[in-house]
Amino acid sequence: MNEQNFFFQALVYLTAAVISVPIAKRLGLGSVLGYLLAGIIIGPFVLGFIGGEGEDVMHFAEFGVVMMLFLIGLELRPNLLWRMKQSIFGLGGLQVVFTAMIIAFVAMIFKQDVNQALTIGLILALSSTAIVVQSLSEKGQLKSQAGQSSFSVLLFQDIAFIPILALLPLLVSEASSQTGSTGTGHDAAGHAVSGLGGGLQVLLILGLMATIILVGRFLARHIFRIIARTRLREIFTATALLLVIAIAVAMEQVGLSPALGAFLAGVVLADNEYRHELESDIEPFKGLLLGLFFIAVGASINFSLLIEKPGIILGFLGILLAVKFSVLFLLGRLFKLKSGQELLFAFALAQGGEFAFVLISFSQQNGILAGEVSSLLLIIVALSMALTPLFLLINDKIIQPFFSHAENEQEKIEIKEKDNPVIIAGFGRFGVVIGRFLIAHGFKATILDNNPDNIDVLRKFGFKVYYGDASRPDLLHAAGVERAKILVLAIDDREKSLRIVDFVKREHPHLTIIGRAVDMKHSYEYLKRGILDFNRDTFDSSLELGAKALQYLGFNRYQAARAARTFKHHDTEVLHELFKHYEQDEKQYLNEARRFSKELEELLQTEQNQSIHESDTAWDVTTLREEVREIYAEIEKNQNDTDAN
Amino acid sequence: MARTNKILVLFVHPAIHKSRINYRMVKAIEDVDSITLVKLYDEYPDFHINVKREQERLLDHDIIIWHHPFYWYSAPSILKEWIDLVLEHGFAYGRKGTALKGKKVMSAISTGGRFEAYKQGGYNNFSIDQFLAPFKQTVQLCHMEYLPPFVIHGTHLLSDEEITAQAENYKNILVSLRDGLFNFDDMHSYGYMNDLLK
Secondary structure (H helix, E strand, O other), rough: OOOHHHHHHHHHHHHHHHHHHHHHOOOOOOHHHHHHHHHHHOOOOOOOOOOOOOHHHHHHHOHHHHHHHHHHHOOOOOOHHHHHHHHHHHHHHHHHHHHHHHHHHHHHHHOOOHHHHHHHHHHOOOHHHHHHHHHHHOOOOOOHHHHHHHHHHHHHHHHHHHHHHHHHHHHHHHHOOOOOOOHHHHHHHHHHHHHHHHHHHHHHHHHHHHHHHHHHHHHHHHHOOOOOOOHHHHHHHHHHHHHHHHHHHHHHHHOOOHHHHHHHHHHHHHHHOHHHHHHHHHHHHHHHHHHHHHHHHHOOOHHHHHHOOHHHHHHOOOOOHHHHHHHHHHHHHHHHOOOOOOHHHHHHHHHOHHHHHHHHHHHHHHOOOOHHHHHHHHHHEEEEEEEHHHHHHHHHHHHHHHHHHHHHHHHHHHHHHHHHOOOEEOOOHHHHHHHHHHOEEEEEEEEEOHHHHHHHHHHHOOEEEEEOOOOOHHHHHHHOOOOOOOEOOOOHHHHHHHHHHHHHHOOOOOOEEEEEOOHHHHHHHHOOOOOEEEEEOHHHHHHHHHHHEEEEEOOOHHHHHHHHHHHHHHHHHHHHHHHHHHHHHHHHHOOOOHHHHHHHHHHHHHHHOOOOOOOOOOOHHHHHHHHHHHHHHHHHHHHHHHHHH | OOOOOOOEEEOOOOHHHOOOOHHHHHHHHHOOOOOOEEHHHOOOOOOOOOOOHHHHHOOOOOOEEEEOOOOOOOOHHHHHHHHHHHOEEEEEEOOOOOOOOOEEEEEEEEEEOOOOHHOOOOOOOOOOHHHHHHHHHHHHOOOOOOOOEEEOHHHHOOOOOHHHHHHHHHHHHHHHHOOOOOOOHOOOOOHHHHHHHO
């Protein structure tokens, strides 16, 4: 690849990504779909900017998956991984085995022999770590029950990839020889491989794992410290990259999946104090490589084949999705995923994966699969991957709301009996304090939140929790807005909170609203709507810290505390003063970018005009002292006068 | 004497939800004309008293009532904070501090102890009058007149009917003060304001 060519390619890929991803995000499609569409557009079948080299690019970009697993590993402490063992091996194992068997069975119906059918089954049983993890984490669903289960299954598939790769050559002799002695031949071949290389290989694998763990645990932190001391940012980045690449290479040498090795290394380093630096160093590479990978997948979809045989391809694609979906859905039920979550789980993993690309070409090279079958499989896998973000979107927008709604309907009756007086919308860092405080005083609160994790925990502790967007009228309704007394708006989204205010003021005027304001403008908007009880979410804690600063500057504790209190009251006055300005020339505030600095300026200006330093004269005895001295001076003078007389 | 006095009731009770008597007393007077009721603990839950606002209130009224339960022979703490901060030198006292001159102040208090407990040799050893000396002198230093207190004794033993009657007494006293029905000159011959109703 000459230099010009390289830059031209970079230009094409980056342009495609920069244009299509923001559009896809804007349309609510997610970045993965954006990259895929970009790939399709610049690929050989639309604009033709990239051609056959797309496959090479894809293999190169797969390294993004290795990095992604390293990053996931960093977030996962060893004990958490240990707790996942059941879902990794149980759920993951059953998924691979059942899916492979059923697909193999289907393949046999379509006249593939046993070995070919088994090969196809194993290839298609695997799902796409890149697509699934990226899509789920973008929507914040990776830590939901379905997300965790999906990840467990993907992890198992990563583990299973190497044995599958080792198994495939054994199926070769079988397919090509086509003799009657199937069983014995198979057995003999199997023993031969595992007997010779196996022992040594196992030893190598264990040795490498032990090395990773030991180095990660005891040596890594010293190495990182030495590197960090150089204060050369790029050397640290280079070290981080070197680490991941070295692991990947070593893993490949001993015949394990590089992604698995990187994941293991990540877990080992999860407790490391340089974790966050590693994360922020690897993150951009991962993002770009994954983007490249998705573009390459999009570009690799062979549309001429699709146009040639649309019936066959779409038919098989439908079968693949249906089989994988059903197996996943039933396993989700079996492993007691909550209603709705098993659907997310099934939709997420119903595609073929990037491993399939490797395995298909491997099988073709080894003569297991005919060229025709291979290209058919390739396009089916690519299409199934491309469709996954769409399925997830449909699941999110159309299917899940129906579920949470059904759930709400059930609980609405319960709520009627209990009559919670408070609804807290938003239960993040802000809302949770309010919730705890109210509970501590014996008030039951109904909570609206859209973080699935929180919801599990809160339900466990007997909170009444509704999952979803608090600005949805039906959700408010389900939460018992008619019977509540107070609505606490603790979400950090200005527009949503004001939407809720408008809705509640119109439909449920009896309800008292108290709100979290994210900034001055938000406060004005509350005031404009007649809501007087709101707090700027960072004001009080900033002020308290400011009071601490005063203490270290020589104020005594009560003096500092009183100064903070005085300032708080002063701030309220300033706010109401500025609100008048705001009402007068609201249009000036529309320029979002300038708003903060403008606010700051006005704030400081008003502050200067209404000096706070003169307002607190409490316990100031200066004037009294002067008066007493005056009086004594007079007495003395009189005394002297009398004496003189 | 037909002039209407404006009355400012500074109600000082940190736990009105636990109160039997003061709650009813407040209820009895809260909607009466020319009586301004200020609940100090409600208005300043963080004890951050707005001195300017309080001084303006004082200037705007003729008679000030310190209405509170008798805690440890004195008032709940926010009233002390109020006195510390609002009665500023140069405003309420001192050579130039004559803003409050001529106004009248009355304490309206409730005590668990009965009348007999408040005397030498009794359970509390001193009379209410003696206990109120700091308040009295504070008022006098500010060039104001300290009226005899309105006192409800033995609150723990009062029946509902008696409480209602006392609340009514309280209201009558304030209304009479408002309407100038009392002769302030001979008022001081009474121990308690309550006696004026007999």
